[in-house]
Amino acid sequence: MPRPQDRKTKSYKKIKRTYSIDDARNFVIKIKELEGLSKNTIHGYEKFWNDMDRFFDEKMNVADLTADDARDFMHWQLYEKTPFLKSIRYDPTKKGISPVSANTYLTYGKTSFKILEQEGITTNIFSSIPKIKERQKKVDTLTVNELNKLFKSMDKGIYTEFRDYVACFVMLDSFGRVDEVLSVKKTDIDFQHKSITFQRTKNRRVRTIPLTNQSMKLIEELLDETEDFESEYLFLSVFGTRLRPDTFRKHLREIVERSGIKKRVHPHLFRHTASKMFLEQNGSIRVLQQILDHADSSTTARYAHVLDDTVKAQHKQFTPINMLKKKAKTRTKRGESRK
Incomplete structure (x- = not known):
């Protein structure tokens, strides 16, 4: 019986794609x-x-x-x-x-x-590089006097400055990041339970934070100011669009310069300041960790879960708003913006 002919196998050349x-x-x-x-x-x-x-x-x-x-x-x-x-x-x-x-x-x-x-495209050229040693740097914060000076320098008879005043006040009271606060929608405000819910967070975890009566009154007044705009957001530009962080930062720099405060004041400074004031009043570091949503597993695992009622009670007792000498003043409708 004749042997079958040896078959030639096709040779395939692996084509390596160039990835720019x-x-x-x-x-x-x-x-x-x-x-x-x-x-x-x-x-x-x-x-x-x-x-x-x-x-x-x-x-x-x-x-x-x-x-x-x-x-x-x-x-x-x-x-x-x-x-x-x-x-x-x-x-x-x-x-x-x-x-x-x-x-x-x-x-x-x-x-x-x-x-x-x-994906087989290349090797991990960064894998062998160790983390760079970071110098210990003191976290900047604002003093009570500086906060009061900043708030007093805002012309609350003008919509844009009153809006920025409310944003700063809420950031301080809620310990929120600027993007979290400026992304808040009207539906994220719970007037019954006096709280604010951050949907757009750094780690994508929704969290709800209690607010003081002062913050709730300011928010209510701000909503009254913007009722003619058909927007779902709380903080709006003069055109009725959502206030952007970069715009807010620009306004804040102008207000700080006018106030005479020599520090570099940026939105995240309110979060640092709120945290420092909370601990200065003997607030629990475990509760603060939950409010800030710092979820480092190695730290969180050592602590028991803090009940929501405890968070609410300690927030009410130790909120930095308690340290401010002046309470928020309500005003009537504001004139046209200068900005």
Whole structure:
């Protein structure tokens, strides 16, 4: 019986796709968007890849990058990068970013290249770089006198300044981040239980925080001011659109300059200040952790769950609003905005 002829097998040549930095950026961000990460986190990845493009070249093949390239990139971040290129804080004489900020970029780098490694595109060039040692820095806060000076310098007869006054007051009372507070909708305010619910949070966990009577009265008055706008949001521009954090920061800088306060006042300073005042009045650090929603597992695991009633009671007792000398004043309808 004749033997079958030996068959020739086809040879397939593995074609390796070239992934440019721009390709890698789009691929990683698509993955992260599918994971449902917040817009702020996605923006962080975009900033990382923008810097990769800035340091290397958007057409650079990521597979050609090495661990030494990653080290050069991180060294540039720390000592050579000119930060805030498109910001009012831009200073051409300033070089390098803080170790805290550099570690954030390092985290984005490790996570991004881990994805690329899992897809067989390249190796994780950031994996061997250790976390940069961060210098212990004292957290800035505002004093009671500075808070009162800031609040007094706002012209509450003008809508935009009254709105910013309410936003600052609520940030201080709720310990909220600026984006959390400015994203609050009318339906997030519970007048019956005197609370505010943050839906748009940093870690995407919804949380509800009690508010004082002063804050509730101010919110009620603000709602009366904006009743003609058909918007679901609490804090609105003069055009009836949601107030953006960058716009609020700009207004705050102008108010601070007018007040004579010499510190650099930014929205997150209210969160730091509220936390310090809470602890100064002997508030529980466990309750504060829950209010701030700092959910570090190694810390949280050591503490028992704090009941909501305890949170409400301690918030009422230790809110920083209690330390302010002047209570919020209600006013009638305000005139046109100067801004």
